[in-house]
Amino acid sequence: MADEIKPSSPPEGADPKPTAPTSPVAETKPPATGEPTPAAPAAPKPPVAAAAKPPAVPPKPAGPTPQPWEADLTRRLKQSYGSGIESLSYVGQNYLVVDHAIIHDVLHALVNDEAFDYCVDVTAVHYPKNEKPFEIIYILYSFPKNERIRVKTSIAEGEAVPTVSDLWTTADWLEREVFDMFGIVFSGHPNLKRILLPDEWKGYPLRKDYPILLQDKEWVQINLGIESGQ
Amino acid sequence: MDAFLKYLDKSVQMTPGEYGNYIWATIYILLIFAAVSVAVIAMNWLERKILAHMQIRLGPMRVGPHGLLQPIADALKLLIKEDIIPAEADKVVFWFAPIAVMVTAFTTYLVIPFGRAHAVTDMNIGVLFMLGVSSLGVLGIIMAGWSSNSHYPLMGSLRSSAQMVSYEIAMGLAIVSAVMMTSMNSTGTGTLSMIGIVQAQLSQGRWFVFSMFPLGFIAFVVFAIAMVAETNRAPFDLPEAESELVAGFHTEYSGFRWSLFFLAEYAAMIGVSSIAVTLWLGGWLRPFPNWLPGARWDIAFGLFPALTFFILAGMCFLGTIRMPRIPQFRIQTIGLAGFGAVLGLIGLVLLVPGVRERVLDMYWFALKVAFFMYLYIWYRGTFPRYRFDQLMRVGWKVLLPVSLGVVILVALVGLFTHTDAVMGVLR
Amino acid sequence: MSDFYEDIDPAATVTDTKTYLDSDELVLNMGPQHPSTHGVLRVILKLDGEKVLGTECVIGYLHRGVEKIAENRTYVQFNPYVDRMDYVAAVSNGLGYCLAVEKLLNTEAPPRAQYIRVILTELNRIASHQLWLGTHALDIGAITPLFYTFRDREEILKIFEKYCGARLTTHAFRIGGTQYETYEGFERDCLDFCDFLLPKIDEYETLLSTNRIWVERTKGVGYISGKDAIALGVTGPVLRASGVRWDLRKAQPYSGYDKFDFEIPIGLNGDTYDRYIVRIQEMRQSVRIIRQAVEGLPTGPIMAKIPKVLKPPVGEVYHSIEAPKGELGYFIVSDGSTQPYRIRVRPPSFVNLQALDVMVRGSLVADVVAVIGTLDIVLGEVDR
Numbered sequence A: 001m002a003d004e005i006k007p008s009s010p011p012e013g014a015d016p017k018p019t020a021p022t023s024p025v026a027e028t029k030p031p032a033t034g035e036p037t038p039a040a041p042a043a044p045k046p047p048v049a050a051a052a053k054p055p056a057v058p059p060k061p062a063g064p065t066p067q068p069w070e071a072d073l074t075r076r077l078k079q080s081y082g083s084g085i086e087s088l089s090y091v092g093q094n095y096l097v098v099d100h101a102i103i104h105d106v107l108h109a110l111v112n113d114e115a116f117d118y119c120v121d122v123t124a125v126h127y128p129k130n131e132k133p134f135e136i137i138y139i140l141y142s143f144p145k146n147e148r149i150r151v152k153t154s155i156a157e158g159e160a161v162p163t164v165s166d167l168w169t170t171a172d173w174l175e176r177e178v179f180d181m182f183g184i185v186f187s188g189h190p191n192l193k194r195i196l197l198p199d200e201w202k203g204y205p206l207r208k209d210y211p212i213l214l215q216d217k218e219w220v221q222i223n224l225g226i227e228s229g230q
Numbered sequence B: 001m002d003a004f005l006k007y008l009d010k011s012v013q014m015t016p017g018e019y020g021n022y023i024w025a026t027i028y029i030l031l032i033f034a035a036v037s038v039a040v041i042a043m044n045w046l047e048r049k050i051l052a053h054m055q056i057r058l059g060p061m062r063v064g065p066h067g068l069l070q071p072i073a074d075a076l077k078l079l080i081k082e083d084i085i086p087a088e089a090d091k092v093v094f095w096f097a098p099i100a101v102m103v104t105a106f107t108t109y110l111v112i113p114f115g116r117a118h119a120v121t122d123m124n125i126g127v128l129f130m131l132g133v134s135s136l137g138v139l140g141i142i143m144a145g146w147s148s149n150s151h152y153p154l155m156g157s158l159r160s161s162a163q164m165v166s167y168e169i170a171m172g173l174a175i176v177s178a179v180m181m182t183s184m185n186s187t188g189t190g191t192l193s194m195i196g197i198v199q200a201q202l203s204q205g206r207w208f209v210f211s212m213f214p215l216g217f218i219a220f221v222v223f224a225i226a227m228v229a230e231t232n233r234a235p236f237d238l239p240e241a242e243s244e245l246v247a248g249f250h251t252e253y254s255g256f257r258w259s260l261f262f263l264a265e266y267a268a269m270i271g272v273s274s275i276a277v278t279l280w281l282g283g284w285l286r287p288f289p290n291w292l293p294g295a296r297w298d299i300a301f302g303l304f305p306a307l308t309f310f311i312l313a314g315m316c317f318l319g320t321i322r323m324p325r326i327p328q329f330r331i332q333t334i335g336l337a338g339f340g341a342v343l344g345l346i347g348l349v350l351l352v353p354g355v356r357e358r359v360l361d362m363y364w365f366a367l368k369v370a371f372f373m374y375l376y377i378w379y380r381g382t383f384p385r386y387r388f389d390q391l392m393r394v395g396w397k398v399l400l401p402v403s404l405g406v407v408i409l410v411a412l413v414g415l416f417t418h419t420d421a422v423m424g425v426l427r
Numbered sequence C: 001m002s003d004f005y006e007d008i009d010p011a012a013t014v015t016d017t018k019t020y021l022d023s024d025e026l027v028l029n030m031g032p033q034h035p036s037t038h039g040v041l042r043v044i045l046k047l048d049g050e051k052v053l054g055t056e057c058v059i060g061y062l063h064r065g066v067e068k069i070a071e072n073r074t075y076v077q078f079n080p081y082v083d084r085m086d087y088v089a090a091v092s093n094g095l096g097y098c099l100a101v102e103k104l105l106n107t108e109a110p111p112r113a114q115y116i117r118v119i120l121t122e123l124n125r126i127a128s129h130q131l132w133l134g135t136h137a138l139d140i141g142a143i144t145p146l147f148y149t150f151r152d153r154e155e156i157l158k159i160f161e162k163y164c165g166a167r168l169t170t171h172a173f174r175i176g177g178t179q180y181e182t183y184e185g186f187e188r189d190c191l192d193f194c195d196f197l198l199p200k201i202d203e204y205e206t207l208l209s210t211n212r213i214w215v216e217r218t219k220g221v222g223y224i225s226g227k228d229a230i231a232l233g234v235t236g237p238v239l240r241a242s243g244v245r246w247d248l249r250k251a252q253p254y255s256g257y258d259k260f261d262f263e264i265p266i267g268l269n270g271d272t273y274d275r276y277i278v279r280i281q282e283m284r285q286s287v288r289i290i291r292q293a294v295e296g297l298p299t300g301p302i303m304a305k306i307p308k309v310l311k312p313p314v315g316e317v318y319h320s321i322e323a324p325k326g327e328l329g330y331f332i333v334s335d336g337s338t339q340p341y342r343i344r345v346r347p348p349s350f351v352n353l354q355a356l357d358v359m360v361r362g363s364l365v366a367d368v369v370a371v372i373g374t375l376d377i378v379l380g381e382v383d384r
Helices: A045-051 A072-084 A100-112 A171-182 A217-224 B002-008 B022-054 B070-079 B091-111 B126-147 B151-181 B194-204 B215-230 B256-280 B295-302 B304-322 B327-349 B353-382 B388-417 B419-426 C066-070 C075-083 C087-105 C111-140 C145-164 C186-208 C212-218 C226-231 C237-241 C272-295 C348-360 C365-374 C379-383
Strands: A085-090 A093-098 A118-126 A134-142 A147-155 A160-162 A185-187 C026-030 C042-048 C051-058 C315-323 C326-334 C342-346
Touching: A072 A085, A072 A093, A072 A100, A085 C315, A093 A100, A100 A134, A100 A147, A100 A160, A118 A171, A118 C315, A118 C326, A118 C342, A134 C326, A171 A185, A171 C348, B022 B070, B022 B091, B022 B256, B022 B353, B070 B256, B091 B126, B091 B256, B126 B151, B126 B194, B126 B256, B151 B194, B151 B215, B151 B256, B151 B388, B194 B256, B215 B256, B215 B353, B215 B388, B256 B353, B295 B304, B295 B353, B304 B327, B304 B353, B388 B419, C042 C365, C051 C348, C051 C365, C066 C075, C066 C342, C075 C087, C087 C111, C087 C315, C087 C326, C111 C145, C111 C186, C111 C212, C111 C272, C111 C365, C145 C186, C186 C272, C212 C272, C212 C365, C226 C237, C226 C348, C237 C272, C237 C326, C272 C365, C326 C348, C348 C365, C348 C379
Parallel strands: A093 A147, A160 A185
Antiparallel strands: A085 A093, A118 A134, A134 A147, C026 C042, C042 C051, C315 C326, C326 C342
């Protein structure tokens, strides 16, 4: 009954009950093919009615997609750095995707020429299936222009990224945390060591291949004197 | 024995020491020891309660009605605690330090007059003796910090001692100006004796805090600030600030030894307050002895001690009435009512004329000292702590010049207003 | 850390006077358990006598792996976890998260929900500042304001309890709006609280603002210039006290803040005293906002129409709000499934704590305690 109704990604929309107290319990099942069965106990009738409809209902809009973004800023940057930069915008938030080789120069230009004087955040995301699995994200803000921008770059396993702590002092600890959680080395960083985890910890927790229940048993046994932290 | 009985005769108006009566002197010493200990216990309770009420909370309420037995419980706990001495500590000095501090704190009481005839002795250099002895307390603190063989107490004791030494100078100068005021009479002779200073205030007709206004007042204020710093109390308590140095020089002391430090601190507080009262606030004199003289006023003011105890008893009874009427509180209610009854009885006893006259001096003295104790607690509740360098700056750059200035000005004013006395001396 | 310990012979004891009393530099450890480090923070101070030459912060004692947990929970399930980061201002955390997810879903909460959110967030801002004031004053030695601020904070916690059942970690908001309608008498309670609080703020100021000792302990202590603050990424009242007039509620308004009329207090000297004044004034401005929000509370639904099973479209979004501590941002990456692919929390206390080193260089040890207090850090947020 359920498999003929639900398309995989777009949101269902127009659910008559705004409160969803029962769904969190049911959502612990991993969303394998996107078949939300919890709708079943709630409303036995509407799915049947909707099941009769699918051919008539137009396919749901696919949701927002990244749009190309043009501005003076991007024109200037593309003039200087050419093809290494792509400028996009998603739900109104602008971002640049920059090549790994020129990332430091682009950020340098952003700080000095474009007045993005405040580095809001430096973080990373791990996409293990991509050929360049780590994506480093810099979120910058410009006080004079009241504008926020994201700069993304992708690197391969083992590649080092030039540090930006020479451009913004705030990146010091932010990059240490990225190193701590992902193992990405920032070359030129004054003090690259773990910040949140103990110094001798092995493993980089926020990588996708690090299971959520894993702990560095050796560290736990040596330092805490117990068999396991579980 | 004859001397003993002769001394009991009311016509004797001398302290036992002056009179040469060693038995009474010893009795007074023991009485002072007991009284100060009781006062320290009362201060403990009062401090916790008053501080708590300033902080909109109640303070101890469980141990005895309204926490009245709390200090006894605390004392008992301290006595039965394990006596820990750090392994590397210098044992002899470690043992001796609290004793040194306590002895110096209590020795100052030898010259403090609670009444015309109620002091252990009346040394004619009483002020000098008191200043000298209180300076010895610093030695005990350094000994405590050093012998603990640990980093925090050492830093704490060095800071404490630096602080105490700096503020002693301002204290001394303020005392000098008070002593100078004793010589503002027709003969131009002053006195260093504590009893003599109070009598000078009586004969000059005003407390020294009001004389040569505002000089006396400034000297009094300087002394009041310096005495708070001298006893390491807020706002000058950085050496024992918990958030910085754990507990300063007495970090490594536990149990009975710590209680000796505690006793010494409060005894020193009461001691320097007594000195301030004697020098500036007229000691044991009742308010307005010269403006409102005569037997009727004497009797009216004489009823104050009894009145105080009646008010205290009334407060106890009020508390009794407001106690919850459940069985668990019965014993507390009875205790509080009993305590109130005892206070009331003491008040009644104080109405008897014979007792009244003997007690009056001590009562006024105690009342003024109690005012200072309240000020101590009030400061603790209100002020943040001074940082150490700011503390030293206040002592050296503010209090010292001010007290020097006061000394000079008092001398000048005295020179020009009592020229006949000066001439008399010079002749 | 090895360079810090090289100067001191670890075998030396205090009786070895040459090493201890004559040495130029002393390494002092304000350990994780200390009455003045608000939470489990370890600060290693390198001292020359009383002067601080350098500091090193060791954090991570409260690291709970919130970001990793987020990858294993659905969006709705993660909502309660968010409160536990900055547990003092839990409502703001929830607001930031819900707004970020709503942005990802391209929806907005209905106006009534937005107003309720603003009221609760501003109440929480006042509560957070009150807790800050009490503990900061306690560190500097004024032991009384703590009790006054906590007593007044109780009134706010009572409102929260009546609204959502919890005092501290409230979980007040849901993605798409709020779950609970305001209770009977909510508006009356909030307005009464505003009338109650303004004289109390005056009371706090009476105790501290003109107190000679307070002024001496805080003026000139922990100075940071506006330029340094921006370079260090410091936000919140710390930045505003250094003269930078920037508040996310005005610069990039969210949840209906553009409809309210309030001012942004700034300080000119960038020292501890200015940060204290800025936070006191922020409390007053918050009262203003609450009054306007309560009086203008619209009727209507409190929850937007979002699906029961939240599957945001593929994409990523960053949204930040002005939390009481600074800019609190959420960077959410969605892969189209019910569980977020990555949630990054940009914690204001973590970034502000970096500024500690710059602020205490050259000060005395007693000032380190004051500066840690004035940065208003919450270790739950620093460590996540």
